[in-house]
Amino acid sequence: MPVHNTEIATIFDHVADLLEIREANRFRVRAYRNAARTVRDQSRSVADMLEDGEDLSELPDIGEDLAAKIAEIVRTGSLPFLDEISGEVPEAIVAATRIPGIGPKRARALFDALGLGSIDDLRKAADEGRIVEVEGFGPKTQAKIRDELARGDFAEHRIRLDIAEDFAEPLVEWIRQIDGVKKAMIAGSYRRRKETVGDLDILVAGEDGAAIIDRFTRYDEVADIASKGKTRSTVTLRAGLQVDLRVVPEASWGAALHYFTGSKAHNIAGRRRAQDRDLKLNEYGVFDGEKRIAGATEEEVYDKIGLPWIAPALRENRGEIEAAEEGALPRLVALDDIKGDLHAHTTASDGKNTLREMAQAAQERGYEYLAISDHSKSQRVAGGLSEDEIEAQIDEIDRLNEAFDGFRLLKSCEVDILEDGALDFSDALLGKLDLVVASVHSKFDLAEDAQTDRIVRAMDNPRVSIIGHPTGRLVGERRPYAVDVERLVVAARQRGCWLELNADPHRLDLNDVNCRMAKEHEVKIAISTDAHSTGGLGNMRHGIDQGRRGWLCAADVLNTRSWNAVSRLLRRG
DNA sequence: GCCGTTTTCGGCCCGACTGTTTTCAGTCG
Numbered sequence: 001m002p003v004h005n006t007e008i009a010t011i012f013d014h015v016a017d018l019l020e021i022r023e024a025n026r027f028r029v030r031a032y033r034n035a036a037r038t039v040r041d042q043s044r045s046v047a048d049m050l051e052d053g054e055d056l057s058e059l060p061d062i063g064e065d066l067a068a069k070i071a072e073i074v075r076t077g078s079l080p081f082l083d084e085i086s087g088e089v090p091e092a093i094v095a096a097t098r099i100p101g102i103g104p105k106r107a108r109a110l111f112d113a114l115g116l117g118s119i120d121d122l123r124k125a126a127d128e129g130r131i132v133e134v135e136g137f138g139p140k141t142q143a144k145i146r147d148e149l150a151r152g153d154f155a156e157h158r159i160r161l162d163i164a165e166d167f168a169e170p171l172v173e174w175i176r177q178i179d180g181v182k183k184a185m186i187a188g189s190y191r192r193r194k195e196t197v198g199d200l201d202i203l204v205a206g207e208d209g210a211a212i213i214d215r216f217t218r219y220d221e222v223a224d225i226a227s228k229g230k231t232r233s234t235v236t237l238r239a240g241l242q243v244d245l246r247v248v249p250e251a252s253w254g255a256a257l258h259y260f261t262g263s264k265a266h267n268i269a270g271r272r273r274a275q276d277r278d279l280k281l282n283e284y285g286v287f288d289g290e291k292r293i294a295g296a297t298e299e300e301v302y303d304k305i306g307l308p309w310i311a312p313a314l315r316e317n318r319g320e321i322e323a324a325e326e327g328a329l330p331r332l333v334a335l336d337d338i339k340g341d342l343h344a345h346t347t348a349s350d351g352k353n354t355l356r357e358m359a360q361a362a363q364e365r366g367y368e369y370l371a372i373s374d375h376s377k378s379q380r381v382a383g384g385l386s387e388d389e390i391e392a393q394i395d396e397i398d399r400l401n402e403a404f405d406g407f408r409l410l411k412s413c414e415v416d417i418l419e420d421g422a423l424d425f426s427d428a429l430l431g432k433l434d435l436v437v438a439s440v441h442s443k444f445d446l447a448e449d450a451q452t453d454r455i456v457r458a459m460d461n462p463r464v465s466i467i468g469h470p471t472g473r474l475v476g477e478r479r480p481y482a483v484d485v486e487r488l489v490v491a492a493r494q495r496g497c498w499l500e501l502n503a504d505p506h507r508l509d510l511n512d513v514n515c516r517m518a519k520e521h522e523v524k525i526a527i528s529t530d531a532h533s534t535g536g537l538g539n540m541r542h543g544i545d546q547g548r549r550g551w552l553c554a555a556d557v558l559n560t561r562s563w564n565a566v567s568r569l570l571r572r573g
Numbered sequence: 574g575c576c577g578t579t580t581t582c583g584g585c586c587c588g589a590c591t592g593t594t595t596t597c598a599g600t601c602g
Contacts, residue, residue, distance in 0.1 A: 027585055031574035063575050101591080103600050138593060188602090201602080227590055227601095234590090234601090244602075246589095259587090264602070271586040282587055 002448070002484075003047050003074045005039050011079050012036035012066075017094045018085045020104040034061035037265060039070070041318050043517035044486060047074045092118045099148045100226070101141065110134060123149045158196035159241065160475050162505035162542060167241055168200050171219065175245075178215045180206045182250055187260035192312045193545035195475050195508045199242035203260045209247035216245050252284040254297035259283035265317035266310075273305040273321075281305065313548040318516075332548040333527075335541050337560040340369035343414065343437050343468060343500065343528035344537065348393055349374035350382040352533035355396060355409065361534035363407050369563045370537075371410035371528075372397065373437045373468075376424035378416045382441075385413070387429050394432060408563065410434040414468055419443045421457025423464070430463040435570050437500065437528075439468030440481070448482035455483065456491045462572040466526050466558075467492065469502040469509040477506070485514050489521045496572045498558055501550075503529045503543025504536070515550025524569065525550075526558040 016032035038061045039046055046056060056067040073079050096107040096119065110116065113134040114125050125131055126149060131142035168186050175184045181204050185191070188201030206212050213233045217225050226234040232246045248256040259267060260283065274281035279288055285295025286304040294300040299309045307324045311332055314320040323329050345351035346358055353361070355372060362370035372393065375384040385393065390413060397409045414437045416424035423430065423438060430436050438458045446454065458464055470488055471480035492499055499518055502509045507530070510518065518525055527543040529536055547557060554560040558569060 025574080028574050030585080034575080061575065065574060101600065105599060136593065136598085140592060199602090229590055232589060232602095246602095260602090262602085264586095267602095268586055275586080280587085284588090 002045065003077060005042055005046055008046065008070055008073050009036040009040035011073060011082055012039065012069075014094075015079070015082050015085065017097070017104075018082075018089045021089050021093050021097070021108050022085065023105070023108075031061065031066070035066045038062055041316070041513065043513050043520065045484075046070060048486065050074055090117060092116070092122070095119050096122060099145060101144055106136070109136065119149070157240075158198045158476065160196055160505055161190065161194065161545075164190060164197045164200065164241065167221075167237060167239060168202075171200070171221075171237075171243070172202060174219060175202065175204060175216065178212055180208050180212055182206055183253060185257065187257055188244075188262060191261045192263065192315055193549060195505075195511070195546060199244060201260050202243060202245050203253075203256055204245060204247045205250040205253045205256075206247050207249060212247050213245060246283075248283065250296070251292075252295045254299070255281070255285045255295040255301050256283045258298050258301050261312050261315060263316050266315040266320070269317050269321050270305055273307070277305065279304065311548065313545065314551065316549075330551050330553050333544060333552050333554045333557050333560060335544050337554040337557070338367075338527070338540055338544070339562060340367045340371075340410075340559050340566075341529055341531065341537060341540065342371045342410070342412070342435065342466065342526045342559050342566075343373050343502070344370055344531040345374050345414075346372055348383070348385055348389065349379070350532060355393070355400060357534055358531070358537075359400060359404070359407070359409050361537055363404075365537060365540075368406065369408050369410050369566075371412040371435060371437075373412040373414040375441075376413055376415040378418065378424045379441055384416070384424075387425060390425070390429060391432075410563070412437060414439050415464075416441055417455060417458040419446075419454065421454040421460075423458060423461060427461070427463060430461075433463075434567065435465040436463050437466045437468045438464045440472055444472055444481040446482070448484055451482055452484045452487050455488055459488075459491055459495050459497045462495075464497055465570045465572075466498050466500050466528075468500045468528075469507050469530070470499050471509050471511075471514070473509055473511075474506050475508055480509075485510070486517060489514075489518050489523050492518075492523045493521050498524045498526055498569070501525045501527045501543050501547055501552075503527055503539045503541075503546070505539060505542045508542065508546045510550070512546055512549035515547055515552055519550065519552055519556045524558045525552060525556060527552075528559070 012032045013036045016029045020029045038059050056062050056070055057064050069079055093107045093111050096102055097104050114130060116122050126142055126146040131137050132139055172184050172186055183205040185203050187203050189197045204212060209231045213228060217228055217233060217235055221237045222235045223238040224236040234244050236242050246260055271281045279286050285292040286301055294304040302309050310320050310324050344358055346355050375382045377384045377386050394411050397411050401408050411433045412435050417438050417440050471483055473480035501515055515525060527547055529539045531537045558566055
């Protein structure tokens with residue numbers, strides 16, 4: 001059973017949690033967290049890297065010790081060191097640190113002082129008013145613990161970016177109207193266009209922070225005010241979304257935007273660079289001693305630490321700083337580069353609009369082409385088409401195309417990959433299409449080898465152009481089916497087949513890390529909306545956001561090309 | 574536990590806010 005990067009990272013994070021509670025050296029704790037991050041962010045499986053004889057200690061933040069521990073995990077599936085220390089710290093203390101405002105020190109203090117053994121014990125202690133008896137704890141903390149435990153679920157919940165937009169955009173517009181607000185912008189993972197956000201980080205330029213924050217906390221949808229100071233405030237909206245507001249003087253706008261956009265790892269790397277240059281970087285600017293030498297714009301902040309401006313989508317400390325240093329930052333793909341959409345449905349299967357309506361909507365977007373890829377016959381619940389119905393659709397597309405000027409509908413289908421890797425339509429029919437998208441819609445529970453073999457077998461069919469939503473995951477709802485994405489990428493490269501980045505914000509499949517892996521293997525990506533309505537074509541921007549996070553340039557994306565160029569790339573041996 | 578053209582020890586990002594305290598530790602981002 002291959003050990004996945006995420007399993008190794010989870011073990012290291014767990015070690016860090018436990019060490020922190022045991023009050024181990026905080027830099028040692030950080031080392032485990034950094035290592036977890038490094039492993040999680042690798043586009044390749046570190047188990048495979050080990051097998052290939054690579055030296056893991058060459059990875060950032062992985063030294064001799066942690067490389068050996070990774071090898072141990074890969075070999076045995078577990079880490080004895082974790083078992084050793086987990087025996088000494090009750091899991092309940094780790095769980096208690098997830099209560100906002102309770103960290104490792106205070107959780108440990110509570111459990112020790114009151115002799116607690118479980119979260120239930122903690123709940124009882126809070127209900128019975130025993131928390132206040134512990135030194136350093138008062139009535140507010142006790143009430144907070146009671147409230148949080150009563151609500152039950154204090155696991156981190158992130159919401160999809162497109163949903164966050166519905167709350168964020170009206171809120172930031174409203175903030176811009178507040179007296180004294182000169183600029184307002186949403187930073188954080190929202191600005192980095194991560195597929196989900198845990199909270200909203202809003203930055204404001206203005207002088208009278210206290211007044212602005214006071215007004216902010218009286219926004220209509222604010223349900224709870226967690227903190228409220230002169231420069232920052234944290235509230236929770238009725239919808240459960242946490243919002244952090246930060247107010248800075250205009251002269252610090254760029255430095256604050258940089259700081260508040262993150263990621264944390266990118267910021268830390270930037271501050272180290274500042275230190276190396278005997279400068280200090282914080283949210284107010286870049287400082288040489290007491291003197292601020294930059295801060296108004298992000299460009300000048302980066303310039304003072306010896307770097308060109310870096311696009312927010314790349315700020316994850318996944319090599320963007322090194323790339324910037326070498327002048328090798330990618331010119332990321334943009335929405336304007338897109339010339340067409342290679343995956344869409346109509347009323348013929350489970351779409352909401354007709355061929356003609358979809359074609360018109362695509363033309364209004366300025367596209368040169370739109371591929372109609374309705375479902376195949378096995379997809380009964382999604383109104384999959386029979387071979388005869390596809391034949392009829394081919395004729396109708398031919399007729400419609402005669403009337404178009406500078407635009408064409410492409411004959412396609414989203415053919416099901418059956419359990420054994422065979423396709424749901426005959427080769428003869430598939431041969432009549434301009435392109436074929438092949439997707440998995442059933443048997444998600446196959447073992448990894450079987451699932452991967454299945455998809456590779458589908459790629460063996462030279463009529464298959466693109467694998468649709470290659471991992472089947474639904475953001476926040478359904479984990480990817482067990483599949484070795486690297487094997488898919490390599491197989492696609494060998495066969496001249498390409499992979500989809502499904503732009504539907506529920507899917508965003510491939511994810512950012514996998515997109516980057518595909519790019520590194522020179523496998524082109526089709527950013528496709530899988531639109532089931534004319535409005536669905538508008539999801540292209542979400543795919544672009546995700547592709548940018550995966551370092552994709554226009555050249556890495558199939559549908560930044562005219563149809564002639566795309567069709568040449570789709571032609572297989 | 575990691576890291577290094579100030580290397581094999583002594584550093585390790587920086588600041589705001591809260592609750593509990595009387596000057597600050599803990600937590601958070």
